Amino acid sequence: MPSTLPLGDPVPADGSFPTAVQQALPSRAEVPFGLYVHIPFCSVRCGYCDFNTYTAEDLGPGASQLSYPDTLISELVFARGVLDSMEAPERALSTVFFGGGTPTLLPPEELARILTRARELFGFMPEAEITTEANPDTITEETAHILAQAGFTRLSLGMQSAVPEVLKTLDRTHDPANVERAVKAARAAGLQVSLDLISGTPGESLEDWRSSLEHAVALRPDHISAYSLIIEEGTAMAAKIRRGVLADIDSDDQADKYLLTEEVLGAAGFDWYEVSNFSTSRATRSAHNLNYWVDSDWWGAGPGSHSHMAGLRWWNVKHPAAYAQRLSSGTTPGHGREELQDEDKVLEHLMLRLRLADGLDIAEYNELPELARTQGEQITPATMDSLVQDGLISAQAAAPTADHREGRAVLTLRGRLLADAVTRRLAPE
Ligand SMILES: C[S@@+](CC[C@H](N)C(=O)[O-])C[C@H]1O[C@@H](n2cnc3c(N)ncnc32)[C@H](O)[C@@H]1O
Ligand code: SF4
Known part of the structure; x- marks a missing residue:
């Protein structure tokens, strides 16, 4: 199960901000404003992952994939109401990011409906960057086309590795051919493409990692995120390592793989702009993630999502059923908050x-x-x-x-x- 949330101070039922934060809002009018939309569903939970996501089996009563888009939209309406009630200055969204979980487990028409509602409620800046994450085996030409028509500009695909054995250790449901098909479909629809890779999976050799990097580069994405595997407490992979079923990660191996990442991606024209993120140009950097790193403001919608505005951080209740229950009673889904010191x-x-x-x-x-x-x-x-x-x-x-x-x-x-x-x-x- 996903890890637990910090406690923090309680969030008032109407979601309003502390007075000092409300007073700071006008000074943030020119600061980029982003929206994160969490889709907490996966068909299979990968053994290394502790994101807040649920398979149909572990979702339980009180929430469903079918009703989720309406619940999510009700948080967007709630957010608009909170900002209006505090007379926050109008700010159009400069970035939107649908993450998960697996956003593309929902029908693309439903993702489009959520995005349309976000546009109606907040407005988008011209040239807004609008991304959805996707598992490679959930993208067809038709899906990519519907997403692009709806206004998505970018697809971030969880490729992770090009080596079938490594994908197996990671419990991935896709194979390397899925990635190629998904990239082609995204390109045909006019979407920018980012690929996520993970290095340091138990059993992965340096040559395996080189192969993954080379395959990724050969697909000519605009952007690559190359993460070192983190063994998260409480995951199936952590248990396997504890029992000796899988080898533990090795920091020297991780360092060698980082050097190789730099070498292969650098030679192919991908420059680092954040320690784990590489792009072909300044224009194809992830504006949404950059906003997280330079202290901009964002509203995180969905169960377990974190938000930040003018030094106030808050996070939503974690389970989709509790989240739906809060919103249906007109109460903030916020679970806790803190003002940054x-x-x-x-x-x-x-x-x-x-x-x-x-x-x-x-x-x-x-x-x-x-x-x-x-x-x-x-x-x-x-x-x-x-x-x-x-x-x-x-x-x-x-x-x-x-x-x-x-x-x-x-x-x-x-x-x-x-x-x-x-x-x-x-x-x-
Ligand atoms: C929410 S997931 C991506 C979307 C999609 N569910 C997928 O996996 O294809 C975001 C990314 O975080 C990375 N990630 C997740 N758990 C990780 C871990 N324990 N260590 C390193 N990277 C991890 C993976 O590269 C993954 O693509
Ligand atoms: S598909 Fe993505 S979000 Fe889902 S369990 Fe795997 S890594 Fe985590």
Whole structure:
């Protein structure tokens, strides 16, 4: 089962924000605003995955795939009402992301209906990026066409590997041929394509990983996310590793695979823009994910979804039945919330920007009002120098002029392997 949610403070039944957050909303009018739509269904649960998703078997009474689109739409209507009641400034959505679970387990017409309702309620910016995740065996030419007609611009396919044995260990239901067909269908419909890959599956050799990277590149996607496998507590895979059925992951193997990722993707024209994300150009970076990493605002709709607006974070009840019950009684589906404290804001700014190829702007960081309020230490030229000397951040980006204070902390390849350690060296005392 998926992991549990943090507790936080209770969310009031009408979903309204604390007064200080309401007062901050007008200052966020120009900040990008995104919508995340969670579709919590999968045909099979992959043994490594702890996302909040349910097979038909483990869904239980009180929720169904059939009624889910209407329930989800009722949260969108609720969200509109919450924002209106606080007189929040009008903000059209710059990105929409349908994730899961497997969004494409729902009929594409239903995804289209949800998207149309989101457009009616919030409006879309011109050139809005509208993505849906999809499992490769759920996409046909017709599905892709309906999604594109509805306004989706991008399909993110969970390819994971090109090696049948590895796909088997991951409990995937698709085969490599499904991926190729899905990419072709997406292309024919005019959708951008992103592929998700996972490295470090137990039993995967370095040559297996090379093969997955090469197959992915040969499909000419616009974007590739290459994640190192994380063994999540409570998953079937974690249990198999504990019992010795599968080998544990190995950090040296993961590092070798990251180096190979950089080599193969780099040679094929994919540049990293976040530690695990690569694209063929700035225009094909994931705008939605970038918004998460640069402290923008987003509403996360669906069971277990997290939202962030103006420093307020909240998260919805996890089970689809509890979620449906809350909304049918006109109550917020919010389970808990927290206002980010200054220390958290500083650390998040540092940690998230450092993972981006655009890096951490030192002057901007040193002047964060939250850093001053917590009397945290600024980043000094001496710290930057020592990180450059250790080969962890780029010398060129750190000091475009003689004064490091004009520079940015941008991770080198070695730095990306040790990103957490670099964060600790930069973090305020
Ligand atoms: C919600 S899933 C993607 C959509 C779709 N359900 C699928 O799997 O094809 C998002 C992505 O997270 C990644 N992911 C999930 N669990 C992971 C784990 N334990 N370690 C690393 N990556 C993981 C996978 O690459 C997956 O494609
Ligand atoms: S299909 Fe995707 S969301 Fe569903 S269990 Fe597998 S990885 Fe998780």
